[in-house]
Amino acid sequence: MKTIRLVLFVLLIYSCNPKVDQIASKLVDKKADTLTVNLYKNLMELKNRKKILFGHQDDLAYGVGWKYEDGKSDVKLTGGAYPALYGWELGRIEFGDAVNIDSVPFDKMRMYMIQAFERGGVITCSWHAYNPTNGKSSWDDTKEKNNTVTEILPNGKHHTDFINNLDKVADFLLSVKTIKGVAVPIIFRPFHENNGDWFWWGQKHCTPEEYIALYRFTVDYLKNKRGIHNLLYAYSPDIKFENPTDYMNRYPGDEYVDILGIDDYYDFKSENPVEKVGNRLKVVAEHAEKHQKIYALTETGSNLVPDSLWFTSKLLAAIKSNPQAQGIAYVMIWRNAGEKEFYIPAPNHKSAADFKKFLNDCIILTNDNLPDMYK
Numbered sequence: 001m002k003t004i005r006l007v008l009f010v011l012l013i014y015s016c017n018p019k020v021d022q023i024a025s026k027l028v029d030k031k032a033d034t035l036t037v038n039l040y041k042n043l044m045e046l047k048n049r050k051k052i053l054f055g056h057q058d059d060l061a062y063g064v065g066w067k068y069e070d071g072k073s074d075v076k077l078t079g080g081a082y083p084a085l086y087g088w089e090l091g092r093i094e095f096g097d098a099v100n101i102d103s104v105p106f107d108k109m110r111m112y113m114i115q116a117f118e119r120g121g122v123i124t125c126s127w128h129a130y131n132p133t134n135g136k137s138s139w140d141d142t143k144e145k146n147n148t149v150t151e152i153l154p155n156g157k158h159h160t161d162f163i164n165n166l167d168k169v170a171d172f173l174l175s176v177k178t179i180k181g182v183a184v185p186i187i188f189r190p191f192h193e194n195n196g197d198w199f200w201w202g203q204k205h206c207t208p209e210e211y212i213a214l215y216r217f218t219v220d221y222l223k224n225k226r227g228i229h230n231l232l233y234a235y236s237p238d239i240k241f242e243n244p245t246d247y248m249n250r251y252p253g254d255e256y257v258d259i260l261g262i263d264d265y266y267d268f269k270s271e272n273p274v275e276k277v278g279n280r281l282k283v284v285a286e287h288a289e290k291h292q293k294i295y296a297l298t299e300t301g302s303n304l305v306p307d308s309l310w311f312t313s314k315l316l317a318a319i320k321s322n323p324q325a326q327g328i329a330y331v332m333i334w335r336n337a338g339e340k341e342f343y344i345p346a347p348n349h350k351s352a353a354d355f356k357k358f359l360n361d362c363i364i365l366t367n368d369n370l371p372d373m374y375k
């Protein structure tokens with residue numbers, strides 16, 4: 001009898017861990033699973049520890065001059081360690097295709113996500129969504145104003161097409177599970193750079209209310225209709241905002257966003273990149289602090305890294321330029337697509353030594369010095 005009581009007591013403790021419940025109540029998904037809640041908590045704590053996760057898009061899939069070689073990573077090759085965070089892209093999942101917009105097979109992507117998660121890494125996903133009204137890419141048909149967003153929202157004539165696409169995304173997200181059936185937590189970052197005009201969900205193409213409705217519908221659908229509980233949601237406009245309030249103009253709301261982000265390539269091309277990026281991050285930080293959210297530099301990079309000191313004298317300097325900027329939970333560098341598009345230098349590149357120095361800075365976390373993000 002005693003043993004049974006003890007077992008029941010232990011089960012009770014595990015089934016209602018008040019700490020997890022308390023943190024979960026701050027998340028978009030109140031039913032988020034324990035690993036996802038823990039990830040959120042640990043991302044939140046990075047700020048106090050003054051540490052930043054280093055991330056790279058498509059890191060394990062390919063790099064400059066190679067593709068799908070087991071264990072290979074350009075970050076590791078040049079910097080000596082795997083990243084702490086891994087970005088992936090879902091565009092073309094809508095069509096049931098085997099490969100994504102950048103030819104990465106979804107099966108491999110899933111495998112890499114699980115691999116990275118199993119060694120402690122953090123996973124994030126963008127979605128260059130194809131236009132549900134005409135099947136064209138995110139960028140197509142954006143020269144003139146289009147009405148895609150209104151047409152795909154409930155009661156719109158292409159709503160069912162949008163649902164079909166969303167279901168493909170949901171199926172994939174639900175499939176990212178370890179062999180033991182553990183769902184891999186994923187930071188999902190849909191409809192990014194919404195204040196630019198280059199995507200069909202950009203500011204020229206829909207009102208703030210329409211954009212917000214699109215984002216909210218997507219979140220509600222994934223968590224409530226499809227029962228996905230391993231997602232954190234990131235909101236990441238581009239830098240095209242005139243003043244701080246512009247940044248929040250299309251904000252879907254605290255109930256819909258876990259992480260405030262920004263994609264910033266452009267400021268690095270300006271005359272005072274350190275100051276510009278530093279201030280930009282400060283704006284994000286101020287909003288994040290006000291709304292008690294995690295914040296991050298969700299995408300950045302310098303294509304071909306022509307400035308041999310870019311990583312330390314620009315990126316790191318910008319991050320360190322003010323305490324709020326330094327409070328970002330992560331920075332993610334864009335993909336190494338090939339000779340004409342790469343953001344992590346190869347070992348023989350003139351920026352390689354500087355990249356290594358950046359990666360070894362005491363505020364930067366790679367897979368080698370990553371705390372347990374899931375405990």
Ligand code: BMA
Pocket residue numbers: 089091101102128335337341
């Ligand atoms: C862009 C470029 C494209 C790519 C797209 C989606 O920034 O890298 O080559 O297809 O992202 O990943």
